[in-house]
Amino acid sequence: MKRNIGFIGSGKMAEAIIGGIVSSDFTQPENIFASNRTIPKLLDLQVTYGIQVAESNIDIARKCDIVFLSVTPDKYPAVIDEIKDYVREDVIVVLIAAGQTIAMNVERFNKEELKMVKAMPNTPVLVGAGLTSISFNQFVTEAEQEEIKQLFESFGKAEIIDEELMDTASAVGGSSPAFVYMFIEALADAAVVNGMPRQQAYNIAAQAVLGSAKMVLDTAIHPGKLKDDVCSPGGSTIQSIASLEENGFRSAIIKAVQANVDKLTK
Ligand SMILES: NC(=O)C1=CN([C@@H]2O[C@H](COP(=O)(O)OP(=O)(O)OC[C@H]3O[C@@H](n4cnc5c(N)ncnc54)[C@H](OP(=O)(O)O)[C@@H]3O)[C@@H](O)[C@H]2O)C=CC1
Ligand SMILES: O=C(O)[C@@H]1CCC=N1
Numbered sequence: 001m002k003r004n005i006g007f008i009g010s011g012k013m014a015e016a017i018i019g020g021i022v023s024s025d026f027t028q029p030e031n032i033f034a035s036n037r038t039i040p041k042l043l044d045l046q047v048t049y050g051i052q053v054a055e056s057n058i059d060i061a062r063k064c065d066i067v068f069l070s071v072t073p074d075k076y077p078a079v080i081d082e083i084k085d086y087v088r089e090d091v092i093v094v095l096i097a098a099g100q101t102i103a104m105n106v107e108r109f110n111k112e113e114l115k116m117v118k119a120m121p122n123t124p125v126l127v128g129a130g131l132t133s134i135s136f137n138q139f140v141t142e143a144e145q146e147e148i149k150q151l152f153e154s155f156g157k158a159e160i161i162d163e164e165l166m167d168t169a170s171a172v173g174g175s176s177p178a179f180v181y182m183f184i185e186a187l188a189d190a191a192v193v194n195g196m197p198r199q200q201a202y203n204i205a206a207q208a209v210l211g212s213a214k215m216v217l218d219t220a221i222h223p224g225k226l227k228d229d230v231c232s233p234g235g236s237t238i239q240s241i242a243s244l245e246e247n248g249f250r251s252a253i254i255k256a257v258q259a260n261v262d263k264l265t266k
Contacts, residue, residue, distance in 0.1 A: 002031045005151075006064030008057045008079055009071030010036040010045055013096060016126040017068065020155025022049045023128060035060050061086035066094060066151070069105075073097040080108040087111075092144060094119050098170045099264035102137045102163060115139045117148055118166055120174045121156075130156030133169035171260035179256060184209055 005027060007014040014034065022029050029050035035057045036042050042053045054060045060067060061083035071079055076097060087093070092115045095105055102116045117140060121132040132152040136145050152158040161169055184205045191201035215226055231238040
């Protein structure tokens, strides 16, 4: 029998994960349950993905073997207080909230040997191209670790990391799609300035980003060398590179990631 997977909080990230699981063969939609503060999102998820709508957060706790806490970090204390007396004895709780640690949340459940996973996915899981960083506590068995890894790998890649690096992973893996979308939007805006139709500009800009990422992953060539290979001597690309350097492009990205990590750690 397949294990039941529950989502408490059915917003943007929960939907991306649900969509990713449903498109894979990891489990069937009837084994996926979702709850939310308000109802309309749940009905949309039921119609779009064929999953089950739970009666309440407590209903998820009672029915599910793997429980995702997919509310925002500020809601964790209240949600855990609500469900802690109803979770199954062998439940695996998966935290996806930025800045939330395993230690602080095991304490909130007040169950010493609770199995807990910290996971930091990103929204591209919806299209099977996500990356989830994962850490486990010592009560998650090796077989369960493999199951959780397979769950995330069913809709993207999974990287087991040291929990101490989770805030960094959150900035570089969880938040970075937002920076990349800004970059694509800016590339397309510039193309539109030069007369290109908007949709064509998005197609070209997005494919260039996708292809560049694939080059880094597939060739393992240093990104600096890949950049150099695009810059023909005396050509146009190096003019753009010089302009980006003058405007602090790399420094802006490094500062953006640091602001993110600082928000999670201070
Ligand atoms: N968005 C992303 O790219 C990523 C997000 N995350 C993490 O995922 C979590 C959710 O983020 P995101 O999906 O963006 O946020 P959303 O605001 O889209 O989703 C949060 C959901 O939680 C619901 N909710 C609020 N309170 C309760 C409650 N007491 N019981 C049940 N449901 C409740 C909200 O319902 P309602 O709308 O009715 O208020 C909402 O649908 C965060 O902790 C974030 O750190 C992690 C990685 C990436
Ligand atoms: O903005 C946030 O807080 C979350 C964490 C990673 C992506 N979104």
